Every structure is written in C-alpha cells, then in structure tokens.
Amino acid sequence: MGKPTGFIDYQRETASEAAPLLRVSHWQEFITPLPDEKLQTQGARCMDCGIPFCHTGKLISGMAAGCPIHNLIPEWNDLVYRGQWREALERLHKTNNFPEFTGRVCPAPCEGSCTVGLNDAPVTIKNIEKAIIDKGFAEGWVVPEPPEERTGKKVAVVGSGPSGLAAAAQLNKAGHYVTVYERADRIGGLLMYGIPNMKLDKKYVQRRVELLAAEGVTFITGAHVGVDYPVEKLQEEFDAIVLCGGATKGRDLTIEGRENEGIHLAMDFLRRNTKSLLDSEHQDGAFISAEGKDVIVIGGGDTGTDCVGTSIRHKCRSVTQFEIMPKAPDRRADNNPWPEWPKVYKMDYGQEEAAALQGADPRQYLISTKKFVGDENGHVKELHTVLIEWKKDEQGRFAPVEVPGSEKIYPAQLVLIAMGFLGPESAVLDQLGVEKDERSNAKAAHGKFATNVKGIFAAGDMRRGQSLVVWAINEGREAAREVDRYLMGSSNLP
Known part of the structure; x- marks a missing residue:
C-alpha cells in the first residue's frame, strides 16, 4: 500500500486555495488541485499500516471516526501512487456513489483516523479522492451503466438529497424501476440548495443527476409528498417507498424580539441565495441580501460557516459568529485521543475570509443571545448578549451559567440562526402512519x-437526524440493499 517509507520520505501537501480577498468576489469553487505527480507522491504516504482505521466508519464519543461508507482508501491510494488512475476509480466507485460530492464537502473523518496522523500529518485522503473522480469524468471513464435486466418492481424514493440519490442509484443498479420525488424545482436536496456554490458547484450535482437519469432513474420535481402530492398515490403505484426527506426542521431561537424582521433560519438564507444565483445570477433579487449590513450568525458548524462566506460575498458591512461552546484547543486534548475525530481549533473557509477582511476570526465563544431589539419599523437593529461558563449542575451535568457583568450589545440588521435541526418535517410520516423515535x-x-x-x-437524516453527507450516502446504500431484499427475497447489493 503506497511506498513503505512514503510517510517518512514525503511531507503532507494539500491543494492550494485562492487567496480569501480574491475568492470572495465570485461564487465559484476556489481550490486548485495538485498535479498528478504530486498526488502520486501524496498517495505514497499511505503506509502499509496493517490495520487501517481510515475506513472503519465508527461513531466514537459521538463523532465519526474513519469513513462511514468504508472507502477502500489504502487500495486506491496505492493505485494512484502507481499511476493506475482508472483502477483507482473502480475501487472508489465500489463503495461511494458520489465521490465528487464527498471529495468536496466531507470533513474527512478518514484523515482524523489516519494511522500516520498518530505522529505526523495524515495522508491527504480527501484531495486524492476528489482527484480520482475528477480525472474519471475528464477522461470519459464515467459513463451511464444501466442495468442489463429489469425486475419489474417499482420503488419510490422521497427526497433527492445524498441518501435519496444513493438509494436510487443502488436500487436502479439492482434492476428496479426507481422514481425520485423532490419538492424543490431542482434535484439534489441539500447538495443543491443547502451547500453554497463555492463549496460544491451545482454543475457537478446536475452532472450526476443526468448520469442517473441516463441509467434509468426517473426524477420528478415540484412534488411535495404529503403536502401537494398524495401519499396514497405512491402506495398504490409502487412496491416499496424509501423516505429520504432529510432533517429539515430548523432549530429556532424563540427569545424576546424574535418577531422582528431581518431574523432568518440559516437554511432559508442559503437556499434562497443559491436558487437566485442559479436562476438569474442574483438579478431577480429573490434572496435575502446581506449587502451593507452588520450580520450576526448564531451557531457554528458547517452551516454557520456557509452563512459567513455567503454574507461576505454579498458585501456585508461586518459579520460576527456566535458560538455557545468554548474555543477548541490547538492540539488534541487528553480526552480526545486518536482515532477519534480531532476536536481542535481550525479556521474554515468562511472564517478565513472574514479574518482577511476584518482582521480577526469572526467567532465569539461562550456567548449567549438574550434578546433581539428592533427599530421603529419592526426590523432588528441589535442583539443583547451575555457571556457564559459551563458548570456542572446538581445532577453532575454541564449547564451554561451566565457571567455577571458580561452583558454586551451588538448591532445587527441581519441575523442568521444556524443552530442545527430538530428533525424531519412530519407531514409525510404522519400521513403514512410511520412511527417516530424520541427525537x-x-x-x-x-x-x-x-x-x-x-x-x-427510511434512510439518511430523516432516520438518524442531522448528520454528514457521507453518512447519508451510507444510509441510502444500506437501505437500498434492504429494500432489494424485501422485494426479491435476497440481495447482491453491498
């Protein structure tokens, strides 16, 4: 696997990024891949470690450790090192239906569990994965592969996010007739409207959708199952239904002043921005603009970062991001050992851009918003906050405690709430009579x-709750296998 001494001979090198002050002027991807010879060198760093943890895909301490779809990482790293790119692509597609998505947006838990990372910088797994699939499309190796035979069984997939697309791809491969229903006007779910274009160019989503259509998958947009498309119709027409509607019910912040205008859930902001960009390059004005405004993003994570990066591209006056948790340490803490996901301080693309423009990381830690205050027109003008400490309560659980005298007022004309999600919207579940768990x-x-x-x-975030794209793909693939088994009595799907 790779070069036996590669991790000693070569240093980690990642793809270069356009300077923050340059890339904020557009909505295109800004990462320049390494040339093939450098990628081969990076593949050589994948050591023959005996027991590779990179593709284990386990939850340890509540975080992903290793690749949830069990990518055969050492195998395709070795093939890239040897210049066997097409064979590497075949290995990659064995476990991952959409490496062009994960190679761009996955946080790479595989790298957090890389054995080299015990003592040195981990292998650049994500960069190599993206390079393999991009070369595969560029060389014409990725072509439609419709099934040779059809089973005559019909399956409906509700939702076209990563879990829905993965389930559809696998079920179609098994020979079933698959129809995907999407309530939006474009296929892709959060891949299309939840992730900004500079992070995942929508041409790559559309390219994969067209490939699946060429393989025989049928896509129907503008069909909100359970709202304007009756569930009874699905039950009458299909032999099985896979619910992959995601966990789209955003967590709100219902404090004093929430009724003021200018306060939005993050996904409303991101979805409308991307739709307007795709429809008219923002000429239709059908989006929530941050231009000239002081923006406060409440919440961290990928969604919060995407709000920061999007606001900057709108030319906001300032952007500040609130996080209720403390700043992560610069290095792994003793209670966060390898192969757990490394909970360490880092600046993602949005924070880098804000720092380049404003001179500092936009994040404020250990801060809680107490109330919103509006102006005479009912539009938000400021936030009242307080610092907090995390202390154990009488039951021994950590709880936030306000720091006396730490009150502060922040000006804001746009507030974006990026506090995560509460679960799926219930209409389709209720109408089908599907039981729900405690969440x-x-x-x-x-x-x-x-x-x-x-x-x-059911699969993906609709079943497991808010999670990563790579977990959604895992669930879609595994659910497809179980649907195939239900329909046919057995299954050859992985």
Missing part, C-alpha cells in the same frame, strides 16, 4: 431501515 425521526432500525409500515423504509 421525531422516522423510527427504523439501523441495518434494517424498515419502518412499522410494510414496504416503507
């Missing part, structure tokens, strides 16, 4: 994915 997700055991209603399965 309001569709109740379906992992590994089986079957709900309490015969012939109805």
Whole structure:
C-alpha cells in the first residue's frame, strides 16, 4: 500500500486555495488541485499500516471516526501512487456513489483516523479522492451503466438529497424501476440548495443527476409528498417507498424580539441565495441580501460557516459568529485521543475570509443571545448578549451559567440562526402512519431501515437526524440493499 517509507520520505501537501480577498468576489469553487505527480507522491504516504482505521466508519464519543461508507482508501491510494488512475476509480466507485460530492464537502473523518496522523500529518485522503473522480469524468471513464435486466418492481424514493440519490442509484443498479420525488424545482436536496456554490458547484450535482437519469432513474420535481402530492398515490403505484426527506426542521431561537424582521433560519438564507444565483445570477433579487449590513450568525458548524462566506460575498458591512461552546484547543486534548475525530481549533473557509477582511476570526465563544431589539419599523437593529461558563449542575451535568457583568450589545440588521435541526418535517410520516423515535425521526432500525409500515423504509437524516453527507450516502446504500431484499427475497447489493 503506497511506498513503505512514503510517510517518512514525503511531507503532507494539500491543494492550494485562492487567496480569501480574491475568492470572495465570485461564487465559484476556489481550490486548485495538485498535479498528478504530486498526488502520486501524496498517495505514497499511505503506509502499509496493517490495520487501517481510515475506513472503519465508527461513531466514537459521538463523532465519526474513519469513513462511514468504508472507502477502500489504502487500495486506491496505492493505485494512484502507481499511476493506475482508472483502477483507482473502480475501487472508489465500489463503495461511494458520489465521490465528487464527498471529495468536496466531507470533513474527512478518514484523515482524523489516519494511522500516520498518530505522529505526523495524515495522508491527504480527501484531495486524492476528489482527484480520482475528477480525472474519471475528464477522461470519459464515467459513463451511464444501466442495468442489463429489469425486475419489474417499482420503488419510490422521497427526497433527492445524498441518501435519496444513493438509494436510487443502488436500487436502479439492482434492476428496479426507481422514481425520485423532490419538492424543490431542482434535484439534489441539500447538495443543491443547502451547500453554497463555492463549496460544491451545482454543475457537478446536475452532472450526476443526468448520469442517473441516463441509467434509468426517473426524477420528478415540484412534488411535495404529503403536502401537494398524495401519499396514497405512491402506495398504490409502487412496491416499496424509501423516505429520504432529510432533517429539515430548523432549530429556532424563540427569545424576546424574535418577531422582528431581518431574523432568518440559516437554511432559508442559503437556499434562497443559491436558487437566485442559479436562476438569474442574483438579478431577480429573490434572496435575502446581506449587502451593507452588520450580520450576526448564531451557531457554528458547517452551516454557520456557509452563512459567513455567503454574507461576505454579498458585501456585508461586518459579520460576527456566535458560538455557545468554548474555543477548541490547538492540539488534541487528553480526552480526545486518536482515532477519534480531532476536536481542535481550525479556521474554515468562511472564517478565513472574514479574518482577511476584518482582521480577526469572526467567532465569539461562550456567548449567549438574550434578546433581539428592533427599530421603529419592526426590523432588528441589535442583539443583547451575555457571556457564559459551563458548570456542572446538581445532577453532575454541564449547564451554561451566565457571567455577571458580561452583558454586551451588538448591532445587527441581519441575523442568521444556524443552530442545527430538530428533525424531519412530519407531514409525510404522519400521513403514512410511520412511527417516530424520541427525537421525531422516522423510527427504523439501523441495518434494517424498515419502518412499522410494510414496504416503507427510511434512510439518511430523516432516520438518524442531522448528520454528514457521507453518512447519508451510507444510509441510502444500506437501505437500498434492504429494500432489494424485501422485494426479491435476497440481495447482491453491498
């Protein structure tokens, strides 16, 4: 696997990024890949470690450790090192239906569990993955592969995000007739409207959708199942249904002053921005603009970062990001050992851009918003905050405690709430009679994915709650296998 001494002979080198002050002027991807010879050198760093943790895909301490779809990372790293790119692509597609997505947006838990990372910088797995699939498309190696035979069985997939697309791809491969229903006007779910274009160019999403269509998958947009498209129709027409609607119910901040205008859930902001960009390059004005405004983003994570990066491209006056948790340490803490995901301080693209423009990381830590205050027109003008400390309560659980005298007022004409998600929207689940778990997700055991209603399965964030794109792909693939088994009595799907 790679060069036995590669991790000693070569240093980690990643793809270069356009300077923050240059890339904020456009909505295109800004990463320049390494040339092939450098990628081969990086592949050589993948040591023959005996027991590779990079593709284990386990939850350790609540965080992903290793690749959830069990990518055969050492194998395709070795093939890249040897210049066998097409063979590397075949290995990659064995486990990952959409490496062009994960190679761009996955946080790479595989690298956090890389054995080289015990003592040195981990292998650049994500960069190599993206390079393999991009070369595959450039060379014409990725072509439609429709099934040779059809089973005659029909499956409906509700939702076209990563789990829905993965389930559709696998079920189609098994020979079933698959129809994907999407409530939006474009296919892709959060891949299309939840992730900004500079992070995942939508031409790559559309390219994969067109490939799936050429393989026989049918896509229907503008069909909000359970709202304007009756669930009874699906039950009458299909032999099985896979629910992949995501966990799209945003967590709100219902404090004093929430009724003021100018306060939005993050996904409303991001979705409308991308739709307007794709429809008219923002000429239609059908988006929430941050131009000339002081923007406060409440919440961290990828969604918060995307709000920061999007606001900057709108030419906001300033952007500040609130996080209720403390700043992460610069190095792994003793209670965060390898191969756990390294919970360390880092600046993502949005924070880098804000720092380049404003002179500092935009994040404020250990801060809680107490109330919103509006102006005479009912539009938000400021936030009242207080610093907090995390202390154990009488039950021994950590809880936030306000720091006396730490009150502060922040000006804001646009507030974006990026505090995560509460679960799936309930209309389709309620109408189908699908049981929910204690977190309001569709109740379906992992590994089986079957709900309490015969012939109805659930996967992705709708089943497991808010998670990573790579976990959604894992769930879509595994649910497809169980649907195939339900329909045919057995399954050859992985």
